Amino acid sequence: MEAADGWLVRVRPLLGRLEAAQAFLLADVAQEQGNGRIGLTNRASLQLRGFGADNARRFPDIAVAAGLGLRDAGMERRQAMLVSPLAGDDPTCAADTRACAESLRHALVGAEDLAALPGKFGFAVDGGGLYASGLLQADIxxxxxxxxxxxxVCGGAYGMPVTHKLAVEQAVRLARIYVASHQNIRPQRDPAVGARLFQLAEIPCQLETNAPMPVCAGGRQIGALGYGLFALSIPLGSMTATMLRDCATVAATQGDGVLRLTPWRSIVLGGLVQIPVVAGMVSDPTSPLLRIWACSGIQACAQAAGETEALARNLAPLLPDGASLHVSGCRKGCAHPASADYTLVAGTQGYGLVRNGSASGHVESLFDNEQAVYTAFQTFRQEGAVDASL
Known part of the structure; x- marks a missing residue:
């Protein structure tokens, strides 16, 4: 995809796991062919930015040769899913999580009729464990x-307990019913869609009564997780090629050689005896950066109307204890569609402030420059801690 800072390319490592050798390769490619910036998305995918058009076109061949994708674009898109990042490493995660994920992946890759699913329609396999069950969010x-x-689980409904093989069959059936019924709203956006799909598929279901897990909850699990696993957070989900290379070096020389990517802007390294130190990564679970989101901003996105990442980083020390902040370059709020205690939205007249809402919410104050934003947040800090909405 072409962006304001050049072309970006996306990699979806299989089941969210990246071998150290693959990480070294991506770091080299990002630095030599792109602008060295790498984003980790909320679908545990890596985005390498700043490519020229020719290098972007050549990148799929590099990725496929490294085992980082399928040559068939349709199959590649269908195999995309979220999987509990610690499956196979965390003994408290369901033992058959990876087997379930592989079964679902094979079923989706072979289901050519599901090519009609919307591009953002997503699947997840949630085995629970250290990352609690319910954190992974997807349409199915x-x-x-x-x-x-x-x-x-689909939207606001869930089926009866079954074996993982039968669960895979039900998931694929629900997806096919979604396509056949010409739904135009995804279950993740409208919980009522899920119950309708279960009914059309003639699969017994019940309605969920618990509120969805907060999307930032997993991101706060930083540092030592237990079982030789350590999570490092990528501030604002954006890192340099050097940061990825340093993580790969730790994995290869001190750990088990695997980088586990999470949808909460973190990388988990295993087989270690102490917390690794990687420059630029956050290992402190109390860091305010774990409560802040920001998109790439005006430097990288044509939709953005202002600077975001630098502003977010500078506001971190001023953020009230327990509060969350989202700095968005426009009303779309791509980095964090949900609510935050404070949301700043860049516009033609400056930055609008939304309290306890999303980027599309009601703007209660307008700041015409960044200094005015800093002054306001100094006041918020002096007011004391808030009851965090996330």
């Missing part, structure tokens, strides 16, 4: 419920 989620059984 296969969720472990104990005793080797799984439940399919």
């Amino acid at each position: 989620v296969l969720r472990a419920v104990g005793n080797g059984l799984w439940s399919v």
Whole structure:
């Protein structure tokens, strides 16, 4: 895709796991062919930025040769899914999580009729464990419920406990019903869609009564997780090629050689005896940067009306204890569609402030320059801690 800072390319590592050798390769490519900036998305994908058109066109061949994608673009898109990042490493995560994920991946890759699904329609396999069950959000989620059984969750409804093989069959059937019924709203956007799909598929279901897990909850699990696993956060989800290379070096020389990518802007390294130190990465679970989101801003996006990342970083020390902040370059709010305690939205007249809302919410104050924003946040800090909405 072409952006304001050049072309960007996206990599979806299989089941969210990146071998150290693959990470070294991506770091080299990002630095030599792009602008050295790498983003980790909320779907645990890597985005390398600043490519020229020719290098961007050549990148798929590099990725496929490194085992980072399929040559068939349709199959590649269909195999995209979120999987519990610590499956196979965390003994408290359902033992058959990876087997369930592989079964679902094979089923989706072979289902050519599902090519009609919207581009952002997503699947997830949630085995629970250290990253609690319910953190992974998608249109169709296969969720472990104990005793080797799984439940399919779609929108605001969930199916009865079944084996993971039957859960995969139900998930694919719901997706096919979604395509056949010409739905134009995804279950993740409208919970009522899920119950309708279960009914059309003639699969018994119940309605969920619990509120969705906060999307930032997983991102706060930083540092030592147990079982030799350590999570490092990527501030604002954006890192340099050097940061990725340094993580790969730690994995290759001190750990088990694997980088586990999470949808919460963090990389988990395993097989270690102490917390690794990687310049630029956050290992302190109390850091305010874990409560801040920002898009790439005007330097990289044609939709953005102002600077975002630098502003967000500079506001971190001024953020009230427990509060969350989203700095968005426009009303779309791509970096964080949900609510935050404070949301700043760049516009033609400066930065608008939305309290306890998203980037599309009601603007209660307008600041015509960044200094005015800093002054306001100094006041917020003096007012004391807030009840965090996330």
